[in-house]
Amino acid sequence: MVTKSAVKDHELVPEHVLLSVEEGVAVLKTYGIEAPQLPKIHVSDPVAKEIGAKVGDIIKVVRRSPTAKQSIFYRLVID
Amino acid sequence: MSISVKEVQQRLDRVDLPQDLIDAILGGLEGVEVTAEQLEEIINQVSADYEHARVEPCEAVGVVAAQSIGEPGTQMTMRTFHYAGVAEINVTLGLPRLIEIVDARKIPSTPTMTIRLTPDYAHDRDLAREVAWAIESTSILHLGSVATDLAEMNVLIELNPGPMEQRKITAEEVAEKLREETGLAADQKENLIVMAPEEPSYRELLQLVEKIKKISLKGIEGIKRVVIRKEGDEYVLYTEGSALRKIMQFDGIDPNRTKTNNINEIAEVLGIEAGRNAIINEATDTLREQGLSVDVRHIMLVADIMTVDGEVKQIGRHGVSGEKASVLARAAFEVTVNHILDAAVRGDVDDLRGVTENVIVGQPIQLGTGDVQLVAKRFEVKQ
Structure with a gap:
């Protein structure tokens, strides 16, 4: 009866990419901000858990946007 | 001197434009010969138009969004309990539903799920029925009748x-x-079950009957009714009651296309980004159902603000408006005296950086050109 499926395959869930430290620093530099100024995501978030994110990581979200087709969003992993 | 499709593609990859504009340029150039200069000219014109259409810096997008959703909201029906096209299933729509969405209620007043089935189940009515019966919470009243025998006290x-x-x-x-479930003995003979309360009292007997009626014998607790409906060439199940996490484990159900109208449940099971998408979908569907069209950008802004902190926050006292940094802005919203009193006790300082607080003290607001601060560079006058 158990047909466990991955959360990230659901049609409501956009693609989440875990960024390396260097990529994260580059993102902060392009926007000229500090990490805490980014939108947040909890470590306990099902998708964050699935990609193995840790507190302090930055996750890049590739959203399917109805206006721009694709838009990039960043979230800081918090407790 | 025209350039190849590949070169056009490469040039466009370096352009900082939304994907759909790049696709539109590519589509327009299909089968057309262009030179490098012409391509530059096209890109420049498109970029200029795009820049022109963009929101200006320091524009009050929040206020515009609030007005753009609020005004159509006045035209919505106040109280609609619609049968969203499906017999029996009752869904809150209209203004109450919109309020429910922005209030981020933990449980909506009419939770429902839209369950889609895997290809092998979706086209067979009997298999779809089977799934429906497997998930529908079955109580004793679905299977037979309950009676009391007062002489025997059972x-x-x-x-x-x-x-x-x-x-x-x-x-x-x-x-x-x-x-x-009851911890009592149950004598079963063929299709008759006899149960007796611990003590043979009239009250206990009636309580036992009520208890038996409430027990969920099979299926998922909370799923009160399941309705099957044919959509296109596949059967879709609609439920009254919602239990997304449990339902996704069932055989025959496509976990990736199954949804609920409970936004908090989606955020919990599928993550905050899915929650954001759910807010956008639910809000646009509610507005569209009433024949109102609101630009998605406004709804997207609302959904973004509600989900910035990693959890679904309401637009209101316990969420976005109540967490503003400025004391005066919070006081202007609701429970004025409490906010000012608390701020006084704590010795809070208001930096007067937002719109509301500057209106209150009578200063120019920091919006549009009012947000730009010019600092003159002082040159030393050379003698």
């Missing part, structure tokens, strides 16, 4: 073989479940 449960076969449950299983 409860008589008569089961009908027909419904039991449909729902794939036997009299033995029913008796076992009843024993488990």
Whole structure:
């Protein structure tokens, strides 16, 4: 009866990419901000858990946007 | 001197424009010969138009969004309990639903799920029925009748073989479940189950009957009704009650296309980004159902603000408006005295950086050109 499926395959869930430290620093530099100024995501978030994110990581979200087709969003992993 | 499609592609990859504009340029150039200069000219014109269409820096997008959603909201019906096209299933729509969405209620007043099935189940009515019966919470009243025998002081449960076969449950299983849930003995003979309360009192007997009626014998608790509907060429299940996490584990159900209208549940099971998408979908569907069209950008802004902190926050006292940094802005919203009193006790400082607080003190607001601060560079006058 158990047909466990991955959360990230659901049609409501956009693609989440875990960024390396260097990529994260580059993102902060392009926007000229500090990490805490980014939108947040909890470590306990099902998708964050699935990609193995840790507190302090930055996750890049590739959203399917109805206006721009694709838009990039960043979230800081918090407790 | 025209350039190849590949070169056009490469040039466009370096352009900082939204994907759909790049696709539109590519589409327009299909089968057309262009030179490098012409391509530059096209890109420049498109970029200029795009820049022109963009929101200006320091524009009050929040206020515009609030107005753009609020005004159509006044035209919505106040109280609609619609049968969203499906017989029996009752769904809150209109203004109450919109309020529910921005209030981020933990449980909506009418939770429903839209369950889609895997290809092998989706086209077969009988298989779809089977899934529906497997998930629908089955109580004793679905299977038979409950009566009390006052002379013997016991409860008589008569089961009908027909419904039991449909729902794939036997009299033995029913008796076992009843024993488990009540902790009392249950005598089962064929399709008759006899139960007696611990003490032979009139009150206990009636309480036992009520308890038996409430027990969920099979299926998922909280799923009160399941309706099957044919959409296109596949069967879709609609439920009254919502339990997304449990439902996703069931055989025959496509976990990736199954949804609920409970936004908090989606955020919990599928993550905050899915929650954001759910807010956008639910809000646009609610508005569209009423024949109102609001630009998605406004709804997207609302959904973004509600989900920035990693959890779904309401637009209101306990969420976005209540967490503003400025004391005066919070006081202007609701429970004025409390906010000012608390701020005084704590010795809070208001930096007067937002719109509301500057309106209150009578200063120019920091919006549009008002947000730009010019600092003159002082040159030393050379003698």
